[in-house]
Amino acid sequence: MQKYDVAIVGAGPGGLMAAWKLAEKGVSVICFDKKQEIGVPVRCAEGLGGAAFERLGIEPDPAWATWEIKGAALYSPSGKKIEVTSEETMGVVLERRIFEKWLARKAANAGAKIFVKNHVRGVERKDKGVELTVSQHGTENKFFANIVIAADGVDSIIARKMGINTTGKLIDVDSGFQYEMAGIDFEGSDRIHLYFGNKIAPRGYCWIFPKGEHEANVGIGIGGTIQETAREYLDKWIASKEGLKKGSIIHVNSGAIPVGGFLEDMTADNLVVVGDAAHQVNPVHGGGIALAMQAAQIAAGVIAEAVEKKEYSHDALKGYNKLWYDAKGNSLKKILKIRHMLEEMDDKDFESLVDKITSEDVMKLARGELATGVKVTAKLVTAPGLVKKMLKHLK
Amino acid sequence: MVLFVSDFMGVKCDTELCCYCGGCVGVCPKLALELEETKIAIDNEKCINCRACVLICPVGAMEMLE
Ligand SMILES: Cc1cc2nc3c(=O)[nH]c(=O)nc-3n(C[C@H](O)[C@H](O)[C@H](O)COP(=O)(O)OP(=O)(O)OC[C@H]3O[C@@H](n4cnc5c(N)ncnc54)[C@H](O)[C@@H]3O)c2cc1C
Ligand code: SF4
Ligand code: SF4
Numbered sequence: 001m002q003k004y005d006v007a008i009v010g011a012g013p014g015g016l017m018a019a020w021k022l023a024e025k026g027v028s029v030i031c032f033d034k035k036q037e038i039g040v041p042v043r044c045a046e047g048l049g050g051a052a053f054e055r056l057g058i059e060p061d062p063a064w065a066t067w068e069i070k071g072a073a074l075y076s077p078s079g080k081k082i083e084v085t086s087e088e089t090m091g092v093v094l095e096r097r098i099f100e101k102w103l104a105r106k107a108a109n110a111g112a113k114i115f116v117k118n119h120v121r122g123v124e125r126k127d128k129g130v131e132l133t134v135s136q137h138g139t140e141n142k143f144f145a146n147i148v149i150a151a152d153g154v155d156s157i158i159a160r161k162m163g164i165n166t167t168g169k170l171i172d173v174d175s176g177f178q179y180e181m182a183g184i185d186f187e188g189s190d191r192i193h194l195y196f197g198n199k200i201a202p203r204g205y206c207w208i209f210p211k212g213e214h215e216a217n218v219g220i221g222i223g224g225t226i227q228e229t230a231r232e233y234l235d236k237w238i239a240s241k242e243g244l245k246k247g248s249i250i251h252v253n254s255g256a257i258p259v260g261g262f263l264e265d266m267t268a269d270n271l272v273v274v275g276d277a278a279h280q281v282n283p284v285h286g287g288g289i290a291l292a293m294q295a296a297q298i299a300a301g302v303i304a305e306a307v308e309k310k311e312y313s314h315d316a317l318k319g320y321n322k323l324w325y326d327a328k329g330n331s332l333k334k335i336l337k338i339r340h341m342l343e344e345m346d347d348k349d350f351e352s353l354v355d356k357i358t359s360e361d362v363m364k365l366a367r368g369e370l371a372t373g374v375k376v377t378a379k380l381v382t383a384p385g386l387v388k389k390m391l392k393h394l395k
Numbered sequence: 396m397v398l399f400v401s402d403f404m405g406v407k408c409d410t411e412l413c414c415y416c417g418g419c420v421g422v423c424p425k426l427a428l429e430l431e432e433t434k435i436a437i438d439n440e441k442c443i444n445c446r447a448c449v450l451i452c453p454v455g456a457m458e459m460l461e
Contacts, residue, residue, distance in 0.1 A: 256418030
């Protein structure tokens with residue numbers, strides 16, 4: 001049986017970044033993915049904020065950072081626009097399939113072993129480590145690792161098999177659907193466009209993430225409890241937009257987005273959970289690529305130390321939680337409160353707020369500044385009942 | 396022996412609609428679903444008919460069995 005210090009399940013941004021950083025630290029690491037090709041299929045709008053690059057210590061490469069974004073435009077149900085252009089809204093729309101391959105190359109060149117078309121079927125704790133049963137191109141083989149990283153995305157089966165309940169509650173999960181489109185017309189290809197309103201996207205928004213002058217990811221995320229499907233909502237919305245309706249769809253994808261329900265403890269004996277599997281997603285905009293990678297870097301540091309000490313217990317790994325919450329988790333919790341606050345508003349409330357809110361307020365809300373939440377809520381003076389409900393979420 | 400109707404229930408997936416995104420897998424409290432390359436593997440013996448997978452599915456591919 002092949003033995004490794006660390007086995008990673010899932011070669012998405014989280015798993016690959018963990019593989020790369022662990023390999024760099026000299027840890028023996030293997031990474032399995034059930035897919036046939038790294039980076040495919042893409043289930044993502046491919047937006048990545050510019051600040052992420054510095055945080056992660058990677059340089060945007062023109063091979064995958066193909067379209068530059070300089071800001072965001074937010075639209076109210078009646079079409080009123082708020083434009084936000086700040087350092088934080090700058091970023092790129094990626095070619096994610098190329099980006100993930102790039103990550104995989106980095107990881108492999110640093111010494112990680114990566115396997116595709118390898119489905120991890122079983123994980124069983126044994127001899128102070130974990131025995132993995134992996135279906136490799138149809139043949140079942142066993143591997144042994146001291147530590148498993150569950151980076152298996154929204155499915156999040158591995159953590160659950162190893163005793164951490166990561167099941168997404170519907171109220172905390174968004175249902176997403178998207179077309180990559182070409183031959184469309186829209187204004188402002190240098191910014192992302194977000195359209196709000198309970199009629200078009202209940203508890204979520206429709207988006208246009210440009211990939212060129214006439215190409216974009218056009219998608220939607222709605223609350224998981226909504227009866228009608230995300231696809232129905234998106235089709236209706238596109239049909240109402242002349243510039244979109246005329247275009248062609250060159251890629252269809254769907255996905256669930258774990259926007260809430262954070263886990264206090266993402267570790268157990270021999271186990272660390274990262275990325276979507278651990279619900280590490282921004283509750284307001286649903287972005288999780290950068291967060292998965294940041295969590296992976298933090299996890300790699302903790303795991304490398306554990307391996308060095310030959311300690312694989314929960315106690316040796318749980319330091320990852322605090323580091324994650326200090327770095328990102330605590331601010332995501334605040335952003336979740338803002339989300340809950342915003343969800344109380346109907347289209348009419350939203351409309352009256354749009355007139356009173358500045359783009360700076362929007363940025364502060366997106367950052368999870370609760371004081372701004374209170375300030376903004378106070379502007380809804382004509383609806384005292386609503387204000388009370390909204391403020392409750394900000395406690 | 397009396398069997399309740401619910402004993403026979405469970406879910407099915409319309410593979411013509413499914414985009415293989417795994418969204419349903421993550422919300423299933425009983426690990427009754429698993430994403431394979433070109434299908435969702437369903438273990439209806441584990442299913443408790445909670446409808447979470449039906450609601451989350453972005454394309455309406457998941458259905459309760461009658
Ligand atoms: C419609 C949509 C739009 C989005 N838009 C954005 C966006 O614009 N910006 C952004 O930052 N985020 C976006 N996200 C979220 C983003 O895609 C995820 O947060 C990100 O992919 C998480 O990375 P990950 O590495 O945790 O998981 P994933 O990328 O999901 O990778 C998990 C991998 O694990 C593999 N796997 C699962 N189980 C097994 C197993 N048993 N054995 C082997 N392999 C396994 C899977 O095949 C998969 O490759 C979007 C999501 C959706 C659904
Ligand atoms: S109905 Fe509930 S238990 Fe049954 S497969 Fe769907 S999510 Fe799982
Ligand atoms: S959520 Fe729907 S589209 Fe996604 S894998 Fe499940 S059945 Fe298929």
